[in-house]
Amino acid sequence: MLRFIVRRLIQVVPTLLLLSILLFAWLRSLPGGPAAALLGDKATPEKIAQLNTVLGLDQPVPVQYFRFLGRALTGDFGNSLITGEPVTTEIARALPATIELAMAALLLAVVLGIPLGYVAARYRGRPLDTTTVIATLVGVAVPVFFLGYLLKQFFAVDLGWFPPSGRQAVDIDATHVTGFAVLDGLVTREFDASWDALVHLVLPAVALATIPLAVIVRITRASVLDVMGSDFVRTANSKGLAPRTVRERHVLRNALLPVSTTIGLQTGLLLAGAVLTEKVFVWGGLGTLLAQAIERRDYPRLQAVVLLGALVYVIVNLLVDLSYAVIDPRVRVR
């Protein structure tokens, strides 16, 4: 087991190295070169030449790359062009908001998706199944940001059930401990603050959860159908096991393996979807940072957020792989 983990960890290293080369190439192909991109509107030929020397851009390319790698490894991604703050500080501040949103969305998608997919598979071909399948197909076809606006317009503006934007009401005086608004309230026993944060979370989480939900439902359904047709389920049935036991112990457990992979893959989508959802709901997390960075062409920030997204994606999928080995002993042998 330990060997498996170590081997999987080592496999990630070349991926990360290649990723750094890609990022380096990306930086070098910025319009007008990195210096011009960094200076933005203030760029003059003299300033660009000066900055090139400071940044070491007059050095040979391999030297530049290793310097870049060294800085990246020590967590130095430069300062934001908008605020002048180190990008890492900005990201650290915005991260809890996005994690909170993404976790809420993922929770929704998993908690609703797996039972829905399972039920659809059990009643295959019946109206319930057909409706579910159609709904998942439509769910994937709706632009996330449009769905966000739709939810906001209907449930926040028209019905007034939920707040239209932000993470917390302005008049709530919450103490910040962890940065996770819902958790903070629980820790400090300010339950009204927690409740308020939760209410703010509902609409963005639903908007963000739609696509992962649709995907999880479909994968669960397909996987359950697949397992139900397999030999060991037939054997279990024919040796007279209670249908319920077969469903729970044989079908569901085996069907959940592909689903867990999908959940890992969906985290990437969640990060990307967060950019769109956060813009709609003025959430103030990483997505908002990224959206601003795009508008103002803040390249250091853009680069750092994208890198973080890739890192999280790689790590989550690594964890999913590892959990596979825990769930399914067959994986370890390979």
Place this chain on the structure above:
Amino acid sequence: MTSPRGSLRPRPPTLLDRRRRRVDELAEASGRSLTADAFRRLRRNPVAIVGAVIVGLFVLVSILAPWIAPHDAATAFPELQRTLRPDSIPGAQPGFPLGSDQNGRDFFSRMILASRQTLLVGVLATLIGLVLGVVIGALAGAFGGWVDTVLMRVTDVLLSIPSLLLAISIAALAAKPSQTTVIIAVALVSVPVFARLLRGSMLAQRESDHVLAATSLGVRRRSIVLRHMLPNAMGPVIVQATLTLATSILDAAALSFLGLGDGDPARAEWGLMLANAQSYLDVRPALAFWPAIAIILVALGFTLLGEALREALDPKGRR
């Protein structure tokens, strides 16, 4: 021996029945190619028909757009502009079935003409991604060895970046954002997907008997790859391309929404119209509603068609 009508128990097959079925099976196996077989299955699938109808309508409208649309997409009309205010955009009136857009242009005509641009975005992005991906995947699958290792390492890294974030990074590289940069960004994101898919099915082909047969007959390597392996390996790629048509249009809309698209207000494209309409949501939600419906329908159409194709081409699904 005939059983009475309405009997619950099906009649046991007679020898003649079995013979007939066997002949049918043989005829099916010999008389129809794999493609024809897949196409036959496709025609029987209601999902495929719904998808094909939606896509067909979309293509038809985009071809006939200049003749269907009553007006030009870029012209502002004084009769619409007269009542156009920041807080009120005129709705339907004689000659303008969907009313005005935010600039006093005929919204209906823009909706119709936008089908062309949207189709263009989807098709171009998919085609660029497909061609590049097929070239890379075919090289990796055909050569194997270090070529395969290097190419697949790079695709793995690209796949490890969430696709929209990758598209954002690529689109942000453009000194001047435009429709073209959006198309390129969306296209490049799908390259690793196509490459990996094709490589996978090329590898499967390499192990297959007909390739072994061709090799032992002394067929040149080049024509084994191009004429024996590639055509047989394209199935999953074609399915993926159909699905990519849907995601390309959606991704392009997302990039437009994030301000990475074309600022050109004269251009009529559904994603762009939807993105631009967000500022007028309180004033006139229809401006967002119709492009959104159009995008959802088209994406749904391509997705349905893709799923049906997957089912038709998948040998596991065959009875």
